[in-house]
Amino acid sequence: MYRSTRGLPVAVAAAAVLFIAGRFVPALAGDTGGAPEGPTIGPEVPAVEISLAYRPELDPGRAGYYGFGTTATPEMIAGWDIDVRPDGTGLPEGSGSVEEGEPLYEEQCAACHGFFGEGEGRWPKLAGGYGTLTEARPEKTIGSYWPYASTVWDYVHRAMPFFEPQSLTDDEVYAIVAYLLYLNDIVGDDFVLTRDNLAGIEMPHRDGFFVDPRPDVQNVACMKDCKDPDSIKITWDSTDLGVTPTEFFKGDEEEGETATAADPNLGLNVYQQACATCHKGGLAGAPIVGDRDQWRTRLAQGMDVLVEHAVNGYQGSAGYMPPKGGQIQLTDEEVAAAVRYMTASASE
Amino acid sequence: MASGIRIKAKLTGDQVEVKTLMKHEMETGTRKDSKTGETVPAHYIQEVKAEINGNVVMTANWGPAVSKNPYLSFNVNGAKAGDTLKISWVDNKGETDSAETTIS
Numbered sequence: 001m002y003r004s005t006r007g008l009p010v011a012v013a014a015a016a017v018l019f020i021a022g023r024f025v026p027a028l029a030g031d032t033g034g035a036p037e038g039p040t041i042g043p044e045v046p047a048v049e050i051s052l053a054y055r056p057e058l059d060p061g062r063a064g065y066y067g068f069g070t071t072a073t074p075e076m077i078a079g080w081d082i083d084v085r086p087d088g089t090g091l092p093e094g095s096g097s098v099e100e101g102e103p104l105y106e107e108q109c110a111a112c113h114g115f116f117g118e119g120e121g122r123w124p125k126l127a128g129g130y131g132t133l134t135e136a137r138p139e140k141t142i143g144s145y146w147p148y149a150s151t152v153w154d155y156v157h158r159a160m161p162f163f164e165p166q167s168l169t170d171d172e173v174y175a176i177v178a179y180l181l182y183l184n185d186i187v188g189d190d191f192v193l194t195r196d197n198l199a200g201i202e203m204p205h206r207d208g209f210f211v212d213p214r215p216d217v218q219n220v221a222c223m224k225d226c227k228d229p230d231s232i233k234i235t236w237d238s239t240d241l242g243v244t245p246t247e248f249f250k251g252d253e254e255e256g257e258t259a260t261a262a263d264p265n266l267g268l269n270v271y272q273q274a275c276a277t278c279h280k281g282g283l284a285g286a287p288i289v290g291d292r293d294q295w296r297t298r299l300a301q302g303m304d305v306l307v308e309h310a311v312n313g314y315q316g317s318a319g320y321m322p323p324k325g326g327q328i329q330l331t332d333e334e335v336a337a338a339v340r341y342m343t344a345s346a347s348e
Numbered sequence: 349m350a351s352g353i354r355i356k357a358k359l360t361g362d363q364v365e366v367k368t369l370m371k372h373e374m375e376t377g378t379r380k381d382s383k384t385g386e387t388v389p390a391h392y393i394q395e396v397k398a399e400i401n402g403n404v405v406m407t408a409n410w411g412p413a414v415s416k417n418p419y420l421s422f423n424v425n426g427a428k429a430g431d432t433l434k435i436s437w438v439d440n441k442g443e444t445d446s447a448e449t450t451i452s
Contacts, residue, residue: 116367118419
């Protein structure tokens with residue numbers, strides 16, 4: 001039996017997301033029958049201004065009545081309320097053995113996750129990885145990382161198999177989860193997983209999480225003699241990284257007009273998406289970006305010729321340059337921007 | 349579950365499809381420990397053997413190029429359900445592991 005490495009500085013958020021994903025929050029719509037909690041709007045309550053375009057008539061006799069939505073039926077709630085908690089709350093009646101799980105897993109899951117949970121290709125690994133959490137390439141699997149068995153049940157029941165989620169019966173989920181625990185050396189091959197014993201399964205990494213004690217915000221709020229807001233300038237934002245599609249930005253002034261502000265990263269973006277396949281490494285005879293010798297005579301032809309060749313394609317002595325690099329959806333302007341980007345780095 | 353080898357052996361027609369996963373570090377001997385900067389000594393499986401009812405049906409000579417926790421799959425002709433399949437390995441430090449399963 002392997003033991004996991006503890007004390008890894010993983011923010012608890014990672015785990016929290018998994019578990020919160022399934023939490024059901026009752027909607028505050030319709031007649032809540034005078035529910036004690038939740039906002040009420042009535043003459044006795046000092047009004048909190050809510051900006052809604054549509055304001056239905058308030059019915060003071062029915063607290064919490066907003067005039068829209070319908071009360072969720074127990075069946076509707078049951079359809080959403082499928083989360084399973086670490087203590088077993090939410091688990092349906094049922095059971096399944098490792099033995100029953102094996103053929104189900106091989107049929108429904110092994111194609112992606114591997115016959116032993118080792119993960120085919122780049123599909124996620126589900127087993128093993130013990131002791132790797134502190135290594136440069138941690139392998140986070142059910143066995144090495146997940147703190148509760150309930151999450152395995154919830155996840156498989158909710159989201160797997162990938163292309164047909166929620167197609168498994170409850171007993172099938174029990175059997176497959178039993179088999180996954182077996183693949184992770186957590187239970188033996190004769191184990192039968194039931195609603196009653198699931199919460200008692202001790203996952204190897206159960207004590208590996210802690211609440212991150214660092215505060216969310218480091219700065220102390222300024223209450224007096226503070227900086228003049230006008231003197232504060234934005235010196236850098238994520239658009240500088242070239243990963244934000246700035247063409248969708250609209251400044252306040254240009255509201256209504258079409259924004260035509262040139263994107264300084266257009267050339268780079270187009271190049272990476274449409275040209276780098278060949279021009280980065282010289283595939284199919286393409287001149288390599290940044291290699292001056294390869295570009296010198298080409299540059300001498302002038303920008304118009306280069307752009308024309310890139311847009312319409314041509315057969316040269318080194319090889320064939322396809323029109324727009326094969327990506328005909330690009331506009332001529334986008335291709336020209338890519339050419340400017342490519343030649344700028346060659347003539348530096 | 350003392351063995352670090354998992355095996356599946358399924359008979360279809362007269363061919364057994366064997367799948368096996370072996371737990372092993374498979375250190376190449378050229379990797380440097382990122383913290384100490386020291387070379388991690390080579391440690392890899394050199395020989396894998398498959399036996400059916402005690403008769404060797406396959407021997408594989410491996411080297412450091414095989415990945416960590418290797419997965420191996422092969423087919424064997426002429427075995428029948430109920431036969432015992434044994435997989436074993438020996439590594440460059442002389443360590444060994446083995447596991448058996450019944451062909452089904």
